[in-house]
Amino acid sequence: MKRIIILFMMVGFLIVFPGILQGQASIDEIVLDERKIQDPLKSWTVTFTQPINKGTLKKQNFFIKDENKRQVKAALSLSNDERKVTITPESPYKKGVTYYLSVKGNVKSDQNEFLTEHTILPFKIGEASKGSKDANGSAGSGDKKPTSPSENKSSSDTNSESSSPSKAAGKNLVKVQTKKHSHFDEITVQVSDYVTKVKAGSHEFEYKGNNVFVLYQPGLKSGEKVTVKGYSMSGKVLETKEVVIP
Amino acid sequence: MMNKLKGIGVALILLLSLLIPALDQTVSAASDPSIDQLNPAAYDQNVPIDTDIRIYFNSEVRSISPQYIQLFVKTNGTYYDFPIKTIKKDGKAIHILPERSMEFNKEYMVRVNGPAVELHNGTYNQHLSYTFQTNYIDFYELMVVNEGRLVNMLTQYAPRQIKAFAPKRYxxxxxxxxxxxxxxxxxxxxxxxxxxxxxxxxxxxxxxxxxxxxxxxxxxxxxxxxxxxxxxxxxxxxxxxxxxxxxxxxxxxxxxxxxxxxxxxxxxxxxxxxxxxxxxxxxxxxYKYKTAGNGYTFHELLSKESLFASLLSESLMQDIKVQVEDR
Missing domain, CATH: 2.60.40.10 (Immunoglobulins)
Known part of the structure; x- marks a missing residue:
């Protein structure tokens, strides 16, 4: 009778506090755009904004599953600064199969702060998308959107550290600066490797080398907003930024 | 009555004594061919490379003997002949057109020797030799590095006198x-x-x-x-x-x-x-350029924003050269 009461109490407890078994299951799940890769043994590196708690470096938190939810055997490794986790498959990916790289919200920072979301990156072997860094078949550095045990409990860092142009919002126009001169304004833009042309309206920036573009523009007024666009070599807009003339 | 006549006679003599030297001077000025003005002026430092070389005389030019007029460019301390394409008469002036355009940062010498120009009032047959330089000021320095220099320049010269030259593009x-x-x-x-x-x-x-x-x-x-x-x-x-x-x-x-x-x-x-x-x-x-190889006054650039923008976008600012025209 006592056992029945205890069992009943446990079931009741679980009904009242269901999250106790779910852990972080109730947090948001973010599914990123699908990537196309060429390297069948491509490894993925996830970069965090701060060192992770080594105890959370587990295959339950970092894993790759195929479309039939079968987990792909993969090895995990942590960088010396404990901010990068690399997931390397032990067998090649199959053509035509979609795989899902998952980083669970159970991952904690060394300050014991959880991620606020699960992140899933679908990918498959195929003709590389423009956003895939490793489309040429090189392996090694990952291009998965990094998730991060952030400094604040409520947010994870969703800024991509990838050098993939279309996925790396905020990383193609790395820095935009303006400077006022007596007869014109100077706008300097530091870009990623992928940006080969920068424009502000119909005005094209002059390339100075070493990923720096400059435009000297007369007639701009203080407080005026200028939209700067970075283009890929094929003419695709990779990023747009607005600057205010000082 | 006689006294009155004497007075008029004295006044007439005085008037003639005043007028005759003046008339004499006018005749003398008209009869002596001389130079009124040089463009560019002798010893000018920042002469624009597209400047017209003109010599203005005090009388209408009738004919020119080009063999007595020469242009030189100074290279490594020595003056070398800078071939002249043609010399034109233009009212009271002669206009010297070199075969090729002048270069930046050079010293040029104009020499007139012998009976070079036949004027309405006679032959100009004097030795004349003067130099000018085509030194330039860096546009980048004026506009970015040392804007104070531009301010100083604008106190000395009007925007129409300051000229910016875009480099030729190849x-x-x-x-x-x-x-x-x-x-x-x-x-x-x-x-x-x-x-x-x-x-x-x-x-x-x-x-x-x-x-x-x-x-x-x-x-x-x-x-x-x-x-x-x-x-x-x-x-x-x-x-x-x-x-x-x-x-x-x-x-x-x-x-x-x-x-x-x-x-x-x-x-x-x-x-x-x-x-x-x-x-x-x-x-x-x-690449297509609107401004390459051309010179524009600051007045043109400041009044035409699109032209200024084209100049800035088509040329490296360090390659744009600034020169000034004396008036």
Missing amino acids: INDISVIHKKTGALTGEQTSFNGFTNIDINTKSEDVANVHVDIMKNDKVLQKGYASKVTGAKASKNQFTFDIGFSKIPDFYDVKVTVLNSAQQTIDSKIIKFAAEEGKAISSFKES
């Missing part, structure tokens, strides 16, 4: 074809990447084209492009090509155009980023 287009390392098809054996760069230039003045492949400000590979000759050569333009192997997929291409004296006359840096998913990427950039 590169018409640059094409890059880049093959990544790897096989083109699954069956092929992987082989190294290679890159071909074509540079089309104007034929005028161009002797050599040098190409640097750069990454992070470091030169990875470099070389002189070779001129395409024979059937593939184009009219009025040169095509140069060069090949590289084993260069990364992201790099800068610096193209430098040199004249026969190995001086840089044009240069361009373009950025190349191999396209994702493509074994072979190609890229062509063509």
Whole structure:
């Protein structure tokens, strides 16, 4: 009778506090755009904004599953600064199969702060998308959107550290600066490797080398907003930024 | 009555004594051919290279004996003949037109020797020799580095007297074809990447084209492009090509155009980023200029914003040169 009461109490407890078994299951799940890769043994590196708690470096938190939810055997490794986790498959990916790289919200920072979301990156072997860094078949550095045990409990860092142009919002126009001169304004833009042309309206920036573009523009007024666009070599807009003339 | 007449006579004599020397001077001035003005003025320092060389006389020019008029350019301390194409008469002035345009940072000397100009009032037959210099002020320095100098300049000269010269441009287009390392098809054996760069230039003045492949400000590979000759050569333009192997997929291409004296006359840096998913990427950039080789007064630039914007976007500011015209 006592056992029945205890069992009943446990079931009741679980009904009242269901999250106790779910852990972080109730947090948001973010599914990123699908990537196309060429390297069948491509490894993925996830970069965090701060060192992770080594105890959370587990295959339950970092894993790759195929479309039939079968987990792909993969090895995990942590960088010396404990901010990068690399997931390397032990067998090649199959053509035509979609795989899902998952980083669970159970991952904690060394300050014991959880991620606020699960992140899933679908990918498959195929003709590389423009956003895939490793489309040429090189392996090694990952291009998965990094998730991060952030400094604040409520947010994870969703800024991509990838050098993939279309996925790396905020990383193609790395820095935009303006400077006022007596007869014109100077706008300097530091870009990623992928940006080969920068424009502000119909005005094209002059390339100075070493990923720096400059435009000297007369007639701009203080407080005026200028939209700067970075283009890929094929003419695709990779990023747009607005600057205010000082 | 007699006294009155005497008074008138004295007054007349006095008046004549005053008038006669004046008349005499006028006649003398009209009869002695002389120079009224030189343009550019003697010893001017920042004479624009497109300045008209004119000598203004005090009487209408009837004819010119060009053999007595010479123009020299000073190079390494010695004056060399700077050939004159023609000398025109223009009212009271003669207009000296050199065969080619003057160069920046040079000293020129105009010499008139012997019965050079037949004027309405006689022959100008005096020795005249004066120099002027075509030194320039760096536009970049005026506009960016030392804006105070521009302020000072504008206190001395009106915007119409200050002239900015855009450099001539010689590169018409640059094409890059880049093959990544790897096989083109699954069956092929992987082989190294290679890159071909074509540079089309104007034929005028161009002797050599040098190409640097750069990454992070470091030169990875470099070389002189070779001129395409024979059937593939184009009219009025040169095509140069060069090949590289084993260069990364992201790099800068610096193209430098040199004249026969190995001086840089044009240069361009373009950025190349191999396209994702493509074994072979190609890229062509063509250039058209509105302002290249032209001079504009500051008044024109300040009153026409689009012209100013074109000048700034088409030329490296460091290559724009500023000179002033004296009035």
